[in-house]
Amino acid sequence: MEVVIGEHHFKGIHDQWVSTEKKNLFTGLDEFLVKYLGKHILIFIAYDVKNYIEDLQTNHDNEIGFPHIHCIIPAKRYSFEGFKTGKKTNDNHIQFKPKTSKKNYLETIGKIKNHIQKGDFYEANFCYEWVSNVENFDAKNVFEKLSNLTQAPYKVYADLEHHYVLSASPELFLKKRGDRLFSSPIKGTRKRMANESSDNQIKKELQENTKERAENIMIVDLVRNDLSKIAKRDSVKVEELCQVYTFKNIHQMISTISCDMKKNVTFSDIIKATFPMGSMTGAPKLRVMELMDQYESSRRGLYSGSIGLIKPNGDFDLNVVIRTLIYNKAKQLLSFHVGGAITIQSSAEEEYEETLTKAASLFKACEND
Numbered sequence: 001m002e003v004v005i006g007e008h009h010f011k012g013i014h015d016q017w018v019s020t021e022k023k024n025l026f027t028g029l030d031e032f033l034v035k036y037l038g039k040h041i042l043i044f045i046a047y048d049v050k051n052y053i054e055d056l057q058t059n060h061d062n063e064i065g066f067p068h069i070h071c072i073i074p075a076k077r078y079s080f081e082g083f084k085t086g087k088k089t090n091d092n093h094i095q096f097k098p099k100t101s102k103k104n105y106l107e108t109i110g111k112i113k114n115h116i117q118k119g120d121f122y123e124a125n126f127c128y129e130w131v132s133n134v135e136n137f138d139a140k141n142v143f144e145k146l147s148n149l150t151q152a153p154y155k156v157y158a159d160l161e162h163h164y165v166l167s168a169s170p171e172l173f174l175k176k177r178g179d180r181l182f183s184s185p186i187k188g189t190r191k192r193m194a195n196e197s198s199d200n201q202i203k204k205e206l207q208e209n210t211k212e213r214a215e216n217i218m219i220v221d222l223v224r225n226d227l228s229k230i231a232k233r234d235s236v237k238v239e240e241l242c243q244v245y246t247f248k249n250i251h252q253m254i255s256t257i258s259c260d261m262k263k264n265v266t267f268s269d270i271i272k273a274t275f276p277m278g279s280m281t282g283a284p285k286l287r288v289m290e291l292m293d294q295y296e297s298s299r300r301g302l303y304s305g306s307i308g309l310i311k312p313n314g315d316f317d318l319n320v321v322i323r324t325l326i327y328n329k330a331k332q333l334l335s336f337h338v339g340g341a342i343t344i345q346s347s348a349e350e351e352y353e354e355t356l357t358k359a360a361s362l363f364k365a366c367e368n369d
Helices: 025-035 047-053 102-118 139-150 196-208 210-228 267-274 285-295 348-365
Strands: 002-005 008-019 041-045 069-078 123-133 154-159 163-169 172-177 180-184 186-191 237-246 250-260 306-310 316-319 324-328 333-342
Touching (some): 002 306, 008 025, 102 348, 123 348, 139 154, 139 348, 154 316, 163 306, 180 210, 186 348, 196 210, 196 237
Antiparallel strands (some): 002 008, 002 154, 041 069, 041 306, 123 333, 154 163, 163 324, 172 180, 172 316, 186 250, 237 250
């Protein structure tokens, strides 16, 4: 086992807890976390955990086979400088195929907008999967390329027993500092331009775009509601609203919401109140999750979930699993998902192009040098 998360580098397993069943999921999680209070704890939470928070069911096969929750107590911690990529071991250009064709994607967006017109929901995050069969997957070198391409703040490299996970996430799900929680949902994406003037114009257009701002504000309201379940009275605050941040290859519109937690709130209480993150569901959450399970062509698995590090003092940072490659070692199957928020104002063609913008760094990281 080897995991790089942010600037932290861990190797080996002292102990671990894996859950693939509903029975005692949150009880078992809290017992494990209490047992190792004061230790660094790595945690992987799959989107499927939603089925145990709400009375939901996902009918698609778990092809990638990632567990619902996986907690690891690492054996050793190293400096990030100790992470070496080694020699390149695979010269094959990886060819991805979408599980949803462009035609089907465009048709599905039309069906989703019909639900919005009928009042079933007012925003939905619709996702689809790309896959490739890859022998001798060179995970470390692909991760290095992906990191250089994106310079994402919530990056993760994980070499686990059955999987590789390579995440270049720009999005914070939850950050805990003392008794305070912060969440920073992203809604609104634009590809950066090579020309500085054009790039500034694109950024300005995103900042002023009424559709993107409306999508972002909808999710801000949802996050405020989620946090209020575990927050002290009148402590939920919008710290930042619809600010555009620039990353190496994209601009993103981000808001930040905070709260002061009630006393005796456990980690499971936090997850049950806030998971899945609103930026990956839509609103209202329950109805959207029910319908997207019907319309999406594959199980999300770890995508739309979260990976994070719980520190010895109890503080933690949890990312949103987007811009992430997941590799099943036994099946030699490489996968990633992309998606976006659909509202009544959405153009199906533009939404499809946005998914390709989000996928661009993943495609490029898997190309031959």
